[in-house]
Amino acid sequence: MQKIYFNGDIITMNDINETVPAILIEDDSIIFTGELSKAIKIANEDVEMIDLEGKTMLPGFIDSHSHFTGVANSLGQCDLKDAKSFMQIKEKIIDFIKINKIKENDWVCAFNYDHNNLQEHCHPDRFFLDTISTKHPIILIHVSSHMGVVNTLALKKMNITNDISDPEGGHYGRDVNSGELNGYLEEEAFIEFNKQRGMLPIEKLLDLMKKAQDLYSSNGITTVQEGMVNRQLFQLLKLAASKKIFKLDLIGYIDLLKDRDLLIDNIENKDYHNHFRIGGYKIFLDGSPQGRTAWMIKPYLNSQGYCGYPQFSDDQLYQLIAQAIEDHQQLLAHCNGDRACQQYISQFERYLNNYQGAKSYDPVMIHAQLVTKEQLDKMKKIQMIPSFFIAHTFYWGDVHIENLGYQRASQISPAKTAFNQGLKVTFHNDSPVISCDLMKTIWCAVNRKTKSGIDLGKEETVTVYQALQAITINGAYMYHEENIKGSLVAGKKADLVILNQNPLKTEPLNLDKIKVVETIKDGQTVYKSEKNLTGE
Ligand SMILES: [Zn+2]
Ligand SMILES: [Zn+2]
Known part of the structure; x- marks a missing residue:
């Protein structure tokens, strides 16, 4: 199936920074970019003509670092980004438990709190979290994802007692007077705790992954990173791939410190299988x-x-x-x-x-x-x-x-x-x-x-152009995929995003108002805005 997109600004991000009037794609590939008349000449007779109506097209955006499953998980967690005080944290979590009907003994996970933005200007401790619930294990994940706080039941569930010593590269918070654990966990202490805590039921996670994918594609992203893959997560991603859940490309980086053998034993996963592949290793x-x-x-x-x-x-x-x-x-x-x-x-x-x-x-x-x-x-x-x-x-x-x-x-x-x-x-x-x-x-x-x-x-x-390079062609270089992605050039993949405005013609202070109208991965629409956004 061939399609010609025309009547808009088609920013190619190619070597000579060209903006062209038309692009011809066939199935998952770009066939031609340039003059509309030439595109029509090359195309089959039954080519579908798609009028961009003045909108702007770019190569699909390339995410150069995020945590895909973290995003999926966050969609099933209580978001504390707007919490301004301990009291607001408490209210939000209590509501979250109620709305989601979380059963006693099931984990309650809240994320995105930032002690810098709290009235108290410090992390809450386990005694405070115990006032929210002593029947649910609670974990609060700091916005940096490098530290957090848990309640008393959570410590108990994970068998962490006062006589534990700090792991290398990490720290357990303690009460200054009694020396007892106060529930605060930093770096390796936090990361290990969160890992041991285990994951949600598989079906629930796969469902959240689909939602996460929709979120990325609604932001124009066609290639996504899974920034740190451990053994458990690798199995899950392989399962999701085998169930053909991924429409976007997902590139995972294996935890070199703990799971080097995963990559060596699964070297065939260096290539995409159902949109998932391993990119290499990750360390902190x-x-x-x-x-x-x-x-x-x-x-x-x-x-x-x-x-x-x-x-x-x-x-x-x-x-x-x-x-x-x-x-x-x-x-x-x-x-x-x-x-x-x-x-x-x-x-x-x-x-x-x-x-x-x-x-x-x-x-x-x-x-x-x-x-x-x-x-x-x-x-x-x-x-x-x-x-x-x-x-x-x-x-x-x-x-x-x-x-x-x-x-x-x-x-x-x-x-x-x-x-x-x-x-x-x-x-x-x-x-x-x-x-x-x-x-x-x-x-x-x-x-x-x-x-x-x-x-x-x-x-x-x-410049705006440099910023666009950083999320398109340079991302493709980073992943060693510059031959297939990152710019609108014949032979590359038809990974495309359509915006309601041309960033190169937008006032710098209004750049964040630009909306994604449609996202196309391998020639297929994976997101289309419900609002009727017109080009300008
Ligand atoms: Zn990260
Ligand atoms: Zn990081």
């Missing part, structure tokens, strides 16, 4: 700046010299890098603080110096929030890709100013510098940390304004 090098756990070169403000902390020693990290390269796999590392960025780069350099001629497989620095100009220079030499969580400038910009001072905070996510240095910059939203609304992401990258309206590092604002 530090925490988050807003949680004051990102590993910094210089101390946080008013912290008596505290710089956050690493997950690994240099030698441990070196071994992990060696494993990834020896397995010929791309490595993604979560790095936020400049000290963590430095460690990632220097250990990669060390390996590549020791093994002259070895390939780096385009490692990715996920978040790269405090990465410096000098570090970006070095990244270019080892083909390391920075993937910025650029919307931090808006969502946590004010908190970063508090934690780091304006000067350091304004250097967060230095996207302009990275583009200038010729790096293949990508942008991500780390959903479910924030929603997968990439128009908001573009707005953030182009405007760099905090929630309270402060300009945060104007010199690092990028």
Whole structure:
């Protein structure tokens, strides 16, 4: 089946930055882009003509880092993003238990609370959560996904008692006077707890996955990441793929530290099977700046010299890098603080110096929030890709100013510098940390304004075109899929998004008002807006 889309701005994102008047697709592929008359000449007689009515078409957006199943799970959890106090957290969770008729002893999971936004300016503890329910195990997941709080029943259910000691790279919160656990869990302590907690029933999860997929496609995304895959999750994703649940492409990264053998034993999954494939490995090098756990070169403000902390020693990290390269796999590392960025780069350099001629497989620095100009220079030499969580400038910009001072905070996510240095910059939203609304992401990258309206590092604002590159062609490069995705070029996949306005012709401050009208994956419509949105 052939289709010609015409009468709109078709932004190809190709090598010469072309906008063309027509595109011809056949089944799942692009056949031609250019003049309408030529498209008609090439096409079969029964080609379907689709009038864009002045709307704008782009390559389908490529999510360069999020947690697909996390998004699915979040759709079955209580969202605390608007909670401004402990009392509001309590009210929301009590309502959630009622509305969802959650049975006693079943887990209640609430996410997206941010202690920075709470009146109390701190995390609640288990005693507070016990006032919500002592009959349900409750877990509160911090907006960073790197820490949380649980109630007394939750600790009991997981057999965690006061005599437990902190795991490496993690921490159990304790009452300062009694030394008893207070329910707060940080980094490895939290991650392990959440993992051991197990998953929802399979049928429920598969259903939530479908909903999550609809959410991504309603935001114009046609390629999605599963940012950290463990054994349990891998089985689930394979099951979902075998049931043909995926319409969008999903690329998962295996937990290198714990589940390296998963990739080796399932190497055939490096290629897509029913839209799911493995992209490589993932590790964490530090925490988050807003949680004051990102590993910094210089101390946080008013912290008596505290710089956050690493997950690994240099030698441990070196071994992990060696494993990834020896397995010929791309490595993604979560790095936020400049000290963590430095460690990632220097250990990669060390390996590549020791093994002259070895390939780096385009490692990715996920978040790269405090990465410096000098570090970006070095990244270019080892083909390391920075993937910025650029919307931090808006969502946590004010908190970063508090934690780091304006000067350091304004250097967060230095996207302009990275583009200038010729790096293949990508942008991500780390959903479910924030929603997968990439128009908001573009707005953030182009405007760099905090929630309270402060300009945060104007010199690092990028052009709208660069922001679009970061969510299309550069994402394709990152996944080594630039031959099939990322731009509208004959021979590539017909992964397309239609917007009601052309971002290149929109006032920067209005970029977040642009709406996705339709999303097309492999030539098939996977999302269509119910509202009648007209082009302008
Ligand atoms: Zn991360
Ligand atoms: Zn993440």
